[in-house]
Amino acid sequence: MADNKKISVAVIKRLPRYYRYLGDLLNVGIVRISSKELSEKMNITASQIRQDLNNFGGFGQRGYGYNVEFLYNEIKKILGIGKEYKMIVVGAGNIGQALVNYTDFESNGFKIVGIFDVNPRLIGMTIRGIEVYDADKMEAFIKNNEIDIAILTIPKTQAKATAKKLVECGIKGIWNFSPMDLELPKSIAVENVHLTDGLMTLIYKTNAVLDK
Amino acid sequence: MADNKKISVAVIKRLPRYYRYLGDLLNVGIVRISSKELSEKMNITASQIRQDLNNFGGFGQRGYGYNVEFLYNEIKKILGIGKEYKMIVVGAGNIGQALVNYTDFESNGFKIVGIFDVNPRLIGMTIRGIEVYDADKMEAFIKNNEIDIAILTIPKTQAKATAKKLVECGIKGIWNFSPMDLELPKSIAVENVHLTDGLMTLIYKTNAVLDK
Numbered sequence: 001m002a003d004n005k006k007i008s009v010a011v012i013k014r015l016p017r018y019y020r021y022l023g024d025l026l027n028v029g030i031v032r033i034s035s036k037e038l039s040e041k042m043n044i045t046a047s048q049i050r051q052d053l054n055n056f057g058g059f060g061q062r063g064y065g066y067n068v069e070f071l072y073n074e075i076k077k078i079l080g081i082g083k084e085y086k087m088i089v090v091g092a093g094n095i096g097q098a099l100v101n102y103t104d105f106e107s108n109g110f111k112i113v114g115i116f117d118v119n120p121r122l123i124g125m126t127i128r129g130i131e132v133y134d135a136d137k138m139e140a141f142i143k144n145n146e147i148d149i150a151i152l153t154i155p156k157t158q159a160k161a162t163a164k165k166l167v168e169c170g171i172k173g174i175w176n177f178s179p180m181d182l183e184l185p186k187s188i189a190v191e192n193v194h195l196t197d198g199l200m201t202l203i204y205k206t207n208a209v210l211d212k
Numbered sequence: 213m214a215d216n217k218k219i220s221v222a223v224i225k226r227l228p229r230y231y232r233y234l235g236d237l238l239n240v241g242i243v244r245i246s247s248k249e250l251s252e253k254m255n256i257t258a259s260q261i262r263q264d265l266n267n268f269g270g271f272g273q274r275g276y277g278y279n280v281e282f283l284y285n286e287i288k289k290i291l292g293i294g295k296e297y298k299m300i301v302v303g304a305g306n307i308g309q310a311l312v313n314y315t316d317f318e319s320n321g322f323k324i325v326g327i328f329d330v331n332p333r334l335i336g337m338t339i340r341g342i343e344v345y346d347a348d349k350m351e352a353f354i355k356n357n358e359i360d361i362a363i364l365t366i367p368k369t370q371a372k373a374t375a376k377k378l379v380e381c382g383i384k385g386i387w388n389f390s391p392m393d394l395e396l397p398k399s400i401a402v403e404n405v406h407l408t409d410g411l412m413t414l415i416y417k418t419n420a421v422l423d424k
Binding site for chain 2: 012013015016017019020042043078079080081085093094095097098099101102104105108110148149172173174175179181183186187188189190191193194195196197198199200201202203204205206207208209
């Protein structure tokens with residue numbers, strides 16, 4: 001695996017999309033593809049594709065294009081997909097439940113093994129066979145089950161304190177759906193999903209389209 | 213409102229975040245802020261902030277900083293927030309239900325007024341007082357209720373055909389949670405949310421942190 005340290009966040013954010021498109025090509029039996037063809041499918045420029053993939057040593061051959069399976073597997077390795085990651089969901093509300101029910105994660109090796117909440121009405125129920133535990137038990141559970149990732153779907157007011165506790169328990173990555181940015185030590189990976197931000201961007205785009 | 217046409221997508225995607233931070237500052241009574249202070253709060257450089265806001269004519273004064281309320285209101289206008297947008301959710305599954313229950317949208321003027329599904333077990337039920345209608349009725353509903361935005365939370369296999377139908381009905385913006393990119397006419401605004409892509413980015417970051 002190449003030295004990751006200088007790869008920009010923008011490139012990294014595009015890799016799952018390459019992975020998804022290449023997976024679709026593999027599924028329909030396509031063996032190789034040029035950056036031009038891939039560019040038309042993905043709606044980004046061929047030069048951007050070549051530049052992105054050059055970050056990881058290229059993998060393309062002039063006049064031949066990319067070997068789909070090889071490229072797919074390389075990106076898979078780069079992303080670190082292919083082994084199992086254990087996740088917990090913290091917050092068994094609507095978003096938390098929807099994520100537990102989202103089976104696409106598991107097919108990629110991302111397995112939700114526990115759900116935590118403070119609400120007595122939710123504790124003890126199971127979602128897709130996974131039990132909702134009392135938040136008090138979270139710390140021991142993380143340590144005993146070697147949890148990699150915590151998915152945070154709790155209200156804004158509790159997000160900061162809970163994230164702090166997760167870090168203390170040794171969690172290395174937090175997928176944050178709470179509507180606030182988390183300030184955490186640099187040793188913790190965080191990916192924020194701000195649903196309302198996405199909707200506002202769409203509203204802007206919709207108005208921009210209408211203005212034309 | 214400034215001419216939007218040359219503003220990069222990256223800048224636009226950051227505007228909701230500015231809006232969120234400025235709203236928080238307003239809520240705690242802060243009247244003005246320098247780009248340096250804002251930069252420390254938001255964890256982006258002061259020069260990036262000045263550059264971003266210059267796209268819209270600046271709003272800052274040297275030695276004074278930004279007037280929080282003024283900047284908040286300007287970004288609000290730029291994004292097109294402040295009036296009511298009517299939305300429908302297409303797909304009353306887990307993600308669809310979670311989005312209907314996500315009250316943060318409504319407090320920003322984004323109002324879900326109808327939900328559609330093909331599943332007879334879901335049709336007729338109400339979620340937060342909003343009825344799930346038969347997908348057959350979608351076309352008439354969009355026209356009669358002047359719907360602005362459709363939130364698509366249906367399986368990949370049906371996403372393309374449904375998006376096409378939405379466009380024919382006159383929808384101007386689609387917020388797509390289906391795990392595929394939509395190819396639509398340039399006159400339609402689309403914002404894709406690929407949950408698994410976000411999780412893969414987090415996995416990459418987590419491994420990158422561990423490699424250090």
